[in-house]
Amino acid sequence: xxxxxxxxxxxxxxxxxxxxxxxxxxxxxxxxxxxxxxxxxxxxxxxxxxxxxxxxxxxxxxxxxxxxxxxxxxxxxxxxxxxxxxxxxxxxxxxxxxxxxxxxxxxxxxxxxxxxxxxxxxxxxxxxxxxxxxxxxxxxxxxxxxxxxxxxxxxxxxxxxxxxxxxxxxxxxxxxxxx
Numbered sequence: 001x002x003x004x005x006x007x008x009x010x011x012x013x014x015x016x017x018x019x020x021x022x023x024x025x026x027x028x029x030x031x032x033x034x035x036x037x038x039x040x041x042x043x044x045x046x047x048x049x050x051x052x053x054x055x056x057x058x059x060x061x062x063x064x065x066x067x068x069x070x071x072x073x074x075x076x077x078x079x080x081x082x083x084x085x086x087x088x089x090x091x092x093x094x095x096x097x098x099x100x101x102x103x104x105x106x107x108x109x110x111x112x113x114x115x116x117x118x119x120x121x122x123x124x125x126x127x128x129x130x131x132x133x134x135x136x137x138x139x140x141x142x143x144x145x146x147x148x149x150x151x152x153x154x155x156x157x158x159x160x161x162x163x164x165x166x167x168x169x170x171x172x173x174x175x176x177x178x179x
Contacts, residue, residue, distance in 0.1 A: 041173065041174045042159070042160045042171065042172055042173060042174065043115075043117040043160065043172040043173060043174045044160070045152075045154040045155050045160065047115050047116075047117055047174070048115075048117065048154065048172055050111070050115055051109070051111035051112045051114070051115040051117060052111060053111070054110065054111030054114055054115070055099055055109050055110060055111035055112075056111075058095075058110055058111070059092060059095055059096065059099075062091070062092065062095060063088065063092055066084075066087075066088030066091065066092070067085075067088060069084060069088070070084045070085045070088055096137070097134060097137075099137075100133050100134045100136065100137030100138075101130045101131075101133050101134055102130075102133065103119050103133045103136065103137070104119070104127065104128045104129050104130045104131065104132045104133015104134065104135075104136060105127065105129065105130035105133060106127060107119050107120055107127040107128075116174060116175040117172055117173065117174055117175065118173050118174075118175055119133070119136070119165075119170050119171070119172060119173075120170065120171050120173050121169060121170060121171070122159070122161075122165075122169050122170060122171040123169060125173070128168065128170055132168065135168065136164055136165075136167075136168045136170055139163075139164035139167045139168055140162070140164045142163045142164055142167065143162050143163050143164050150162050150163035150164065153166075154172070159171065160172055
């Protein structure tokens with residue numbers, strides 16, 4: 001660990017420190033971008049999918065609880081039920097925006113944090129910022145074109161990027177303590 005890169009293979013973690021290739025699983029050099037980019041080891045497609053599923057589960061749980069409340073309140077008063085339904089809908093949109101904001105601001109949504117991955121700028125290795133995280137979330141609409149092919153792009157892309165990652169020049173990096 002160092003405050004500056006010590007040469008090829010070194011990568012910068014979320015704590016701002018530079019780690020040697022030995023700080024990866026089994027002492028193997030991580031899969032990194034060509035030319036020794038500072039992003040560190042790249043997250044696998046499966047890890048990214050699991051992180052997304054965890055985020056979706058959190059959002060779905062919030063919606064289920066919200067709609068149960070809507071049905072209970074709606075049985076008492078249809079007007080209050082409609083108003084509460086609108087609030088639940090707005091809260092679900094806000095939660096989605098919050099997850100994308102956090103992905104940009106600190107590099108992690110709850111699912112990414114649990115899975116030990118972080119979204120960083122592929123050139124600097126730093127987080128992309130909250131506003132750009134929201135833009136990245138919106139750019140994922142591009143991934144859904146042509147039967148969702150953009151979401152599968154990391155399976156054959158050497159940088160393991162979706163089309164939205166390519167647009168935003170973001171990288172799916174693993175945290176240094178994960179395997």
